[in-house]
Amino acid sequence: MTATVTVNQHDRYQVGVRDHLMLHFSQHAKLRDGVEIPVIDRAEGVYVFDTSGRRYLDALSCLFCAQLGYSYGAEFASAATKQLTSMPFNTTWNTAHPAAIELAERLADLAPAGINRAFFTSGGSESVEAAWKMVRQYHLANGEPGRVKAVARRTAYHGVTLGALSFTGIPAFKEQFGPPAVEVGHAPNTNRFRAPDGDDLTAFTARILAETEETILAAGPDTVGMLIAEPLQNAGGCFTAPDGYWPGLRALADKYGILLVADEVITGFGRLGEYFAVSATGTTPDLITIAKGLTSSYAPMGAVMVSDRVAEPFFRAGQTLMHGITFGGHPLSAAIALQNIEIFERDRILDHVRVLTPHLKTRMHALAELPIVGDVRGDGFFFAAELVTGAGNERLGDADRDFLVRQYIPSRFREAGLIARADDRGEPLVQIAPPLVSTQAELDTVVDALHDVLVDAGDKIGLSDGR
Known part of the structure; x- marks a missing residue:
């Protein structure tokens, strides 16, 4: 499928968000500073597309909702x-x-x-x-x-x-x-x-x-x-x-x-x-x-x-x-x-999740080898990796925590074509919850992208030399 939104329409939507739409759990001042947000105008399979033509793998199931992805509309x-x-x-x-x-x-x-x-x-x-x-x-x-x-x-x-x-x-x-x-x-x-x-x-x-x-x-x-x-x-x-x-x-x-x-x-x-x-x-x-x-x-x-x-x-x-x-x-x-x-x-959705859970669990737990990851936990199609500052699992300082969770990782996810969560309602972490129809290859794409983002995040706070 090809994009149907023109550049002018993309710009108009950004203005509309800034001037008229109150976003949930969002810092609206960023919109006044010219920060653009993804405006999603279509979806297919486990992917969503924004008005600039960018494709993202929705590894959060649009806040744990889109169990079947986006191909059952008809x-x-x-x-x-x-x-x-x-x-x-x-x-x-x-x-x-x-x-x-x-x-x-x-x-x-x-x-x-x-x-x-x-x-x-x-x-x-x-x-x-x-x-x-x-x-x-x-x-x-x-x-x-x-x-x-x-x-x-x-x-x-x-x-x-x-x-x-x-x-x-x-x-x-x-x-x-x-x-x-x-x-x-x-x-x-x-x-x-x-x-x-x-x-x-x-x-x-x-x-x-x-x-x-x-x-x-x-x-x-x-x-x-x-x-x-x-x-x-x-x-x-x-x-x-x-x-x-x-x-x-x-x-x-x-x-x-x-x-x-x-x-x-x-x-x-x-x-x-x-x-x-x-x-x-x-x-x-x-x-x-x-x-x-x-x-x-x-x-x-x-x-x-x-x-x-x-x-x-x-x-x-x-x-x-x-x-x-x-x-x-x-x-x-x-x-x-x-x-x-x-x-x-x-479509035997529950069986599909049960069959692929061990693979996803193995792939996710391998992220614990990264110096920025202290713990990986979860089950099914729902996992989190908690962020730390190295081998001793020390907690991130306030400045690093704010930088990674609110700035760098969300931006880096978008660059990687991935929708996932960076969160610090408890300790700082990243979280995924892919659609339940995701194939093994798509799950691997999610974890590979997550790995790359976390490696880069570690580099940003000086963890590139390992534990």
Whole structure:
């Protein structure tokens, strides 16, 4: 395919961004200084193309959303046309429609046993907030109105709307917005790098579970309503959970009468080779939040998967579920989600991820040989490499950290034709999450480009002589 945008159109779009479009999580002053941003106007396979004609391999799946890449448009358009020409919109407020019902049925089939109902939202933050409101109503209905607090994990990201922001464990995201809507205690995450017992998984797991219990006790066990965690934590850099950790969370939740929520907004729908990554832990949570991969980004949608136990109070006489979202379960989004599941099954997407994960893991872990990389972690099609200053794994200084994460690496990624993430919500790192349809050759292209960028980044801070 050839570019269809002229030079003048490219310039016009840059002016339009600068003068009219508010970008998410962006420093707008750079636009006033003449810094151009990629304006993506088309996509194909695992590649996206900007208005200057540059091609990028999208190794971040457009923020963990584009599970199927960008070549299924015709199939999704057909599903959308069928839905829009029969019944374009209906709510799920005391009515229902076939697409939402059929999607809820399919999700119940895919979810862990005992999780049989879906509450639809428009995205991830909405799903987390809806989960909290259901948790509150559950405890109220069962005569425990004092369960007004929650426990989440340090550095974890659970959304930035004011309710979801309460659970997010990144202080810099929260401080300027005042007291949180929900009182939340933050327990340890599962980062083993630099932990004194990180090489002893049994000891490490026992310790962080004990500290999680201490967080519950400090809050007052009878005041805690929810314990929320991701099966693989995104923020901070792809923290995997050791064996025994999720069963330990389940045991703590049961011990203290707390509902356990698996936040699968990122890990759900194939990122780790499962529809629901928590399934691989042998643990069934009480609620699961999903979004992003539910439609593979071909339409906005999220959901809260609800266990029979949590749903039970809402079927009592006179009980009303006091939460609703206008576009939750939108017929168009539901039809696209159903088509997404059909493609996942037909094209054996989960099997594809499982087959290629060992190769990607081997390639990624080889990056630890670079002097700028201290740790590589992740699973499935989701990995991070933490940046350090050499053999002793010393932390980057503030100046090097700011230069690499906010300036050099993002620019160097674009030069390399790669969309990936440089992040420092915890320690500085680079992160990839390629589309689940990526071939082995495309995964190799991602890692090769990442290797070259990291070598150059090391050179920039004086690590070219090795460890």
